Amino acid sequence: MRLFAQLTVFVVAVLHVGFMALEMVFWTKPLGMEIFDTTPEFAAASADLAINQGFYNGFLAAGLLWGLLAGKRDVKVFFLGCVIVAGIVGGLTVSTTIIAVQAAPAALALLLTLVASQAKG
Numbered sequence: 001m002r003l004f005a006q007l008t009v010f011v012v013a014v015l016h017v018g019f020m021a022l023e024m025v026f027w028t029k030p031l032g033m034e035i036f037d038t039t040p041e042f043a044a045a046s047a048d049l050a051i052n053q054g055f056y057n058g059f060l061a062a063g064l065l066w067g068l069l070a071g072k073r074d075v076k077v078f079f080l081g082c083v084i085v086a087g088i089v090g091g092l093t094v095s096t097t098i099i100a101v102q103a104a105p106a107a108l109a110l111l112l113t114l115v116a117s118q119a120k121g
Contacts, residue, residue, distance in 0.1 A: 001119055005112035009064055009076050012083060012109050015102070016061035023054030060086070073117050080110040 026032035027050040028043040038046075060083055067075035087103025 005116040008109035013064035
């Protein structure tokens with residue numbers, strides 16, 4: 001159970017590295033515009049905001065990786081909670097797809113992390 005919990009936290013971290021790359025590097029490129037369904041004009045006008053958003057996703061990934069590498073359950077729980085809240089807010093304000101892509105994997109990772117920590121102790 002513990003290994004599966006750690007694996008799901010790692011997957012969430014990797015997803016956020018991917019989100020960071022999409023927002024910081026590919027936002028104004030065909031791949032980014034296709035994924036986010038934006039026009040070249042919108043992508044160009046919002047590129048600075050996307051870079052900022054990408055940094056936030058990078059920080060979430062870094063926190064999750066820190067929690068994994070340091071073996072700190074509380075750090076993982078905190079950052080997974082942040083991902084879940086961000087995913088819900090994004091789902092309510094931008095696209096409901098964000099709940100499935102961001103919040104749901106983090107919720108699964110959080111559940112498994114909590115169950116694994118109870119099974120251990």
